Amino acid sequence: MVRIRNLHFGYSRKRPLFQNLDLTLERGHIYGLLGKNGAGKSTLLKNIVGLAFPQAGTCEVLGQPAAKRLPAVLADLFFLPEEVHVPTVTAAKFVAHTAGFYPKFDHDALAHYLSEFEVPAEAVLTSLSYGQQKKFMIAFALAANTSLLVMDEPTNGLDIPSKAQFRKLLASSLTDERCLIISTHQVRDLESLIDTVLVVHDRRIVLNADLGELAERLTFATVAEPDGLDLYTEESLRGAQVIRPNRNGVPGRVDLELLFNALVGQAPALTQYLANNQPTHEPAL
Ligand SMILES: Nc1ncnc2c1ncn2[C@@H]1O[C@H](COP(=O)(O)OP(=O)(O)OP(=O)(O)O)[C@@H](O)[C@H]1O
Numbered sequence: 155m156v157r158i159r160n161l162h163f164g165y166s167r168k169r170p171l172f173q174n175l176d177l178t179l180e181r182g183h184i185y186g187l188l189g190k191n192g193a194g195k196s197t198l199l200k201n202i203v204g205l206a207f208p209q210a211g212t213c214e215v216l217g218q219p220a221a222k223r224l225p226a227v228l229a230d231l232f233f234l235p236e237e238v239h240v241p242t243v244t245a246a247k248f249v250a251h252t253a254g255f256y257p258k259f260d261h262d263a264l265a266h267y268l269s270e271f272e273v274p275a276e277a278v279l280t281s282l283s284y285g286q287q288k289k290f291m292i293a294f295a296l297a298a299n300t301s302l303l304v305m306d307e308p309t310n311g312l313d314i315p316s317k318a319q320f321r322k323l324l325a326s327s328l329t330d331e332r333c334l335i336i337s338t339h340q341v342r343d344l345e346s347l348i349d350t351v352l353v354v355h356d357r358r359i360v361l362n363a364d365l366g367e368l369a370e371r372l373t374f375a376t377v378a379e380p381d382g383l384d385l386y387t388e389e390s391l392r393g394a395q396v397i398r399p400n401r402n403g404v405p406g407r408v409d410l411e412l413l414f415n416a417l418v419g420q421a422p423a424l425t426q427y428l429a430n431n432q433p434t435h436e437p438a439l
Contacts, residue, residue, distance in 0.1 A: 155179050155302055155333040156202055160211035163194075163201060167209075171197055173357040175211070181301065182330040186348035187337040188414050193354050195337040196236065199304050202335070203233040215302060229257055231302040236310060238291045240279035245290060248279060258299035263327075267293035270319055285311045292320060296327045304335045309343045321347045341410045351410060355418045363428070369405035371428075373398045374412055385424040386416040397424055 156179035164170035171194045179185055189195045200206035201213050204220040204227075213220045216227050241248065245268070253259040268275050271289040279287060288311045295303060309317050325347060328334060338344055351368070353361040372385070376395050380387040386397040395412050416424050 155181050155216065156335075157214045158201070158212065161201065161208050161213055162210035163197065163206065163208055165197075170357060172201075175354075175358045177352070177359050177362065179333055179335065181333050182328070183350050184324065184328055184334040184336065184348045185350045185352055186344040186410075187335060187352045187354065188339075188341065188410070189337075189354040190418055191339075194357075195354055196306050198354055199233070199306050199335065199337060202302075203231060203304055204228075205233070229255060230300050231304065232256070232295045232298045232300045234291055234295045234303075234305045234308060236307040238288050240282075240287050240290070242278060242280045244278050245273075245275050249294070252294075253298075256298040256300060260297050260299050263299070264293055264297035267296055267323055270323060271316065285313060285316065288312060289316060289320075292323075296323060301331055302333050302335075306337050307339070308336060309338060309340050317343055341414060345408075345410055351408075351413070353414060353417050360417055360425075361413075361428070365408050366405065368408050368413070369400075370403055371400050372408065372413075373400045373406060374409035385427050386412070386419075386421040388412060388415060397421075399427060 156177065158175060158177040161172050161175040162170060163172045175198075187195050187198070197206055201208060202215060202220055204215070204223040207221040216230060218224050218227050220227070243251075249261070249264065253261070265275070268290070271293055273282070273286050273290050273293065279290060282290065288308070292305070292308055295305065309320060312320060321343070324334065336344065336348065348365065350364055351361060352359060374395070374397055376390070376393045378393050380394045380396050384396040384398050388395045395409070397412060397416055400406070
């Protein structure tokens with residue numbers, strides 16, 4: 155679905171944002187893209203959807219260079235940016251004018267998503283609150299039914315019940331044919347939703363791993379005393395939060411926040427452990 159090889163990109167030549175970045179994304183998955191502020195999450199998504207062009211290397215989507223923005227590819231991908239801008243027309247008019255660009259657009263699904271999100275379908279879009287506008291665009295994006303759906307910070311601006319609705323609708327819209335990529339800072343919004351976690355850091359992808367496999371290989375715990383064999387330790391008010399090898403193989407909950415802190419901080423033992431025990435999707439570490 156997405157195949158990036160040796161990507162080099164920077165807004166200025168002096169400060170490269172990505173160097174030798176490799177990434178492969180497959181159908182049938184919901185990917186969560188994490189990274190610190192300024193790490194390049196939005197820029198990576200823009201390269202994928204053909205809004206930013208590689209300076210070297212390749213970025214292919216649906217078998218074509220994303221930068222070519224071929225009509226057949228654009229009809230099968232949808233990009234929802236972090237800031238949505240809607241025109242001063244009713245939802246019905248917006249759909250009448252734009253749904254035609256997406257051959258697999260599902261009007262019944264749109265009606266269902268709008269009703270679940272409690273967005274009034276007859277309203278002029280600019281008269282809606284920002285959260286309602288965002289929910290309208292999320293509903294439209296899901297209903298477009300494209301093979302690739304890329305969402306940049308989709309839960310920003312959503313209230314707490316809407317975030318739960320968002321997770322439910324997104325999970326129900328995943329099929330074996332679709333690939334969903336979501337970037338976020340709100341790690342907890344993603345925890346129960348994504349199946350694969352991507353971390354961009356230091357100009358490359360430092361993790362591309364199946365959450366189920368991580369749960370089988372790692373244990374996340376809060377303990378009174380860390381032991382010397384822990385892969386990562388972080389002091390907290392409740393005690394030491396640790397990441398350990400999962401010694402009994404029984405999968406537990408993956409603490410994405412702790413894992414993220416470890417990967418963007420100094421956790422050579424964890425990095426080494428993940429690199430040596432290969433079954434993650436890519437040899438990214
Ligand atoms: N159009 C642009 N022109 C020049 N620099 C840019 C442009 N867009 C982004 N940048 C810079 O590129 C870097 C990465 O930005 P990007 O928005 O991709 O990061 P991000 O990981 O999505 O950040 P955040 O978590 O804060 O949203 C930042 O240093 C940013 O200032």
